[in-house]
Amino acid sequence: xxGITQSPRHKVTETGTPVTLRCHQTENHRxxxxxxxxxxxxxxxxxYSYGVKDTDKGEVSxxxxxxxxxxxxxxxxxxxxxxxxxxxxxxxxxxxLGGGYNSPLHFGNGTRxxxx
Amino acid sequence: xxxxEQSPPDLILQEGANSTLRCNFSDSVNNLQWFHQNPxxxxxxxxxxxxxxxxxxxxxxxxxxxxxxxLLYISSSQTTDSGVYFCAVVSMNxxxxxxxxxxxxxxxxxxxx
Numbered sequence: 001x002x003g004i005t006q007s008p009r010h011k012v013t014e015t016g017t018p019v020t021l022r023c024h025q026t027e028n029h030r031x032x033x034x035x036x037x038x039x040x041x042x043x044x045x046x047x048y049s050y051g052v053k054d055t056d057k058g059e060v061s062x063x064x065x066x067x068x069x070x071x072x073x074x075x076x077x078x079x080x081x082x083x084x085x086x087x088x089x090x091x092x093x094x095x096x097l098g099g100g101y102n103s104p105l106h107f108g109n110g111t112r113x114x115x116x
Numbered sequence: 117x118x119x120x121e122q123s124p125p126d127l128i129l130q131e132g133a134n135s136t137l138r139c140n141f142s143d144s145v146n147n148l149q150w151f152h153q154n155p156x157x158x159x160x161x162x163x164x165x166x167x168x169x170x171x172x173x174x175x176x177x178x179x180x181x182x183x184x185x186x187l188l189y190i191s192s193s194q195t196t197d198s199g200v201y202f203c204a205v206v207s208m209n210x211x212x213x214x215x216x217x218x219x220x221x222x223x224x225x226x227x228x229x
Contacts (some may be wrong), residue, residue: 033216042202042219058216059117088161097215098147098206100164104219105149105204107159 003027004108006091012114019078019112025071025092029103032074033092034066037110039074043090049074050097081115088112118143118207120220128226129193137188137223139203147206149217150188154199163190164203185201193227200224 003026013019024034033048037059045058047066055066063085065077091108099105107111119142129135139148150162163170164175164187172178174193179186190197204217 040220040221043204045216048216056214059218062161088157092159097203098217099149100147100162104161104164105151106161107151 003088005097006057006089006108006111008111009109010112012116013081014116016080016084018058019113019115021076021089021091021113023074023108025074025093027093027106028071029093029095030071031094032068033094033105034064034074034076035090035092035107036060036087037090038066038087046076046089046100061106078113081113082087083115118145118205118218118220120203120205122201122203122220124223125221126224126226128228131193131195131227131229133204133227135190135193135225137190137201137203137225139186139188139205139220140206141184141186141203141205144184144208145181145205146208147184147217148186149204150177150186151202151204152197152199153202153222154196159202181188191224193225195227195229196226198227 006031034046035043044060049055049068089111095103096104121140148166166175167181174191176189200222202222204219
């Protein structure tokens with residue numbers, strides 16, 4: 001199994017509070033991603049990183065920011081959580097953008113976030 | 117941007133039956149992957165298959181890139197095959213995805229003993 005650890009695994013927070021989710025990898029892969037999964041929507045990309053301090057937006061980036069100060073860590077921050085951000089968040093890693101033949105996309109086990 | 121449609125949305129099988137899951141996409145792709153999400157939420161990469169056919173045990177996948185579809189075959193299904201199967205693609209024309217995978221909404225498979 002790819003070495004990806006997400007923390008926390010579950011979190012309940014109140015509207016308006018800041019929240020940070022952490023993704024840690026031990027594979028030294030260049031690319032890291034944050035996805036959210038919601039019923040009826042599949043997985044949607046929030047942000048991704050292509051190197052230390054190199055990040056870019058995905059299709060649902062509003063209300064989220066990210067940081068990558070080390071190769072192994074990718075943080076997702078909700079500056080002021082809203083109920084619409086209640087979701088399951090997945091981190092993923094790959095050696096090439098989007099994953100490929102020798103570099104499949106590997107996912108962490110997810111963080112279930114509830115905003116009340 | 118590229119559209120990815122999976123069918124059927126739900127599928128219920130008896131153990132031992134075979135099944136075919138379909139993924140249609142609206143643009144040319146240079147990357148297509150199939151994933152399985154088990155009932156505990158874990159996402160596992162099954163195949164990288166932008167074209168051609170691959171097999172892994174009871175699972176096989178075929179992508180006909182020129183006709184913009186991919187099929188995932190599950191033979192002699194087992195209860196452990198239950199979960200959601202996702203198709204994900206990267207459009208050759210990138211668009212807003214910037215080379216990242218765009219996921220379909222998945223097919224939920226339930227295999228009954």
